[in-house]
Amino acid sequence: MIKFDSVNVVFERKNEQFTAVDNVSLQIDQGNFYGIVGPSGAGKSTLVRTVNLLQRPTSGNVFVNGQNVTSYKDKELRDLRLGIGMIFQHFNLIKNASIFSNVALALRASNTPENEIKNRVYELLELVGLKDKADVFPNLLSGGQKQRVAIARALANKPKILLCDEATSALDPDNTKEVIATLKSIKENYPLTVLFITHQMEVAKTLFDEVAVMEKGRVVEQGSCYDIFAHPQSQAAKNLIKCSIKGVIPEEILAHEKDLYLITYKEECAYESVISYISRQFNLDISIIAGNIEYIQKKPLGRLLISLKSSDEQSKAKALAFIKEKAFVHEFNGEI
Ligand SMILES: Nc1ncnc2c1ncn2[C@@H]1O[C@H](COP(=O)(O)OP(=O)(O)OP(=O)(O)O)[C@@H](O)[C@H]1O
Ligand SMILES: [Mg+2]
Structure with a gap:
């Protein structure tokens, strides 16, 4: 469960204050596949980064699994981040490490006993369908395969939450489908709450249970994915959906x-x-x-x-x- 309660993020810019996230309140239930859509600069990434405090809110509170995490520091903050996986547009894999090592790294970071690492890495690679690529280096993989490695790495410490910031935006349609299929199959077998930012409406349609539309830092519309696609109310939602039928x-x-x-x-x-x-x-x-x-x-x-x-x-x-x-x-x- 993730809850944003009147979250604001204000940046200082050339002695001016800029509100990137403007009074956002949202609740994302456990097990939900929740989407955030909106134009560039709407504040999507900034909002999502407050969940694991990569960005601290200027005011307001963020609750993760019922706990107010807003003032977490040191050990609490480290534990919070271990319980939240994150994947990005550009995969962020280590180039000169094998796929096995890329995933093992996340387990070493959480002090997993060395004798458990091998089994766990193979288990994770199996989950994303890449067991046979353990000894390969990232440059030999397709974009979709790289993102699947990033998913395996993000799930290494059994997080309850997965944050995805434009995770399919750098991929062609086939690779996008592959990554979506992987996420869907994981969701069926694993109790995970997913918060997923995308500007790809096709991705939104196939993945999300619920969706929030952001514009200029605010949530302008929020509801079930079906209702928003069938009857968008805000201009921002209409613009996005128009793009997908244009x-x-x-x-x-x-x-x-x-x-x-x-x-x-x-x-x-x-x-x-x-x-x-x-x-x-x-x-x-x-x-x-x-x-x-x-x-x-x-x-x-x-x-x-x-x-x-x-x-x-x-x-x-x-x-x-x-x-x-x-x-x-x-x-x-x-x-x-
Ligand atoms: N660290 C920062 N300092 C100053 N301004 C920032 C900072 N991070 C983000 N911003 C600004 O806040 C606004 C929202 O940025 P954000 O990256 O959250 O948007 P976004 O919706 O994720 O956009 P995109 O779709 O392009 O990724 C933008 O105007 C951005 O320039
Ligand atoms: Mg962004």
Whole structure:
């Protein structure tokens, strides 16, 4: 469990104060896969670094597993950090040490008895599917494999919390998938709370249970991953989600089409029945411009962009009212 209680981080910049984290309160339950998204400079890394006190809050409190850690020093701080694993965008592996040694290092740092290290390293490499790479050096591994080594190292001391700062952002799509699959399989077999920063919406969709959207130091929106993708409220969330569907519809097509409506289907609703029904019932010409169904937290989220052409405003209004009973519908203005 992680709890941020009115956390502020203020930096001194050229004699000016700059608030990087602005009064953030959030609770991340044990076992949750929790995402933090938001534009560059939003304060995501700074906030996450307060969990293991790589960054001390200027004010407010951070609770880890029920303990207020904000004023921890020396031994308490060392123990706190041993109980929190962290992985980064650029893996931070030691280049001139084998994969085995890279993982063993984390165990030596916590004074693990030398006779236990070998078994534990192989156990960890097995967990991330890299047992056969123990004697290889990092430069022979793909980015995805390097990140999996970093995950093994981060989990060496059996932390209850894993912090991930853009852990897949430097990877191509295949390597990203590989790392996501590894994290998912670990989560199924291991009681871990994961706090994961990303700007990749595809990653957010496949991984997170809950998500917080940050902008200018503040949490502007927070909730279940499904709800935020289905019905983003804040401009920041809308911008991020727009990025993930942008490019699906060519600008030229949008410029020619009029009377566009974006329908977001509720979970159980099927596309075809609504569209064919209103077309028949209200004698409307409907063209489907774009549509997709994706699955978030195993629940379907369907979106359909339609052009509703009619010279009869009254039947158009009736048709829209009918759709509204079954689904969420907005006049499309280029965003969700
Ligand atoms: N040590 C520091 N001293 C001064 N300013 C800092 C310091 N660390 C971060 N900042 C500033 O705080 C703001 C938030 O930075 P942070 O790295 O937390 O953003 P972020 O959301 O992680 O961005 P990105 O997506 O680019 O990683 C930025 O404007 C950054 O320049
Ligand atoms: Mg960052």
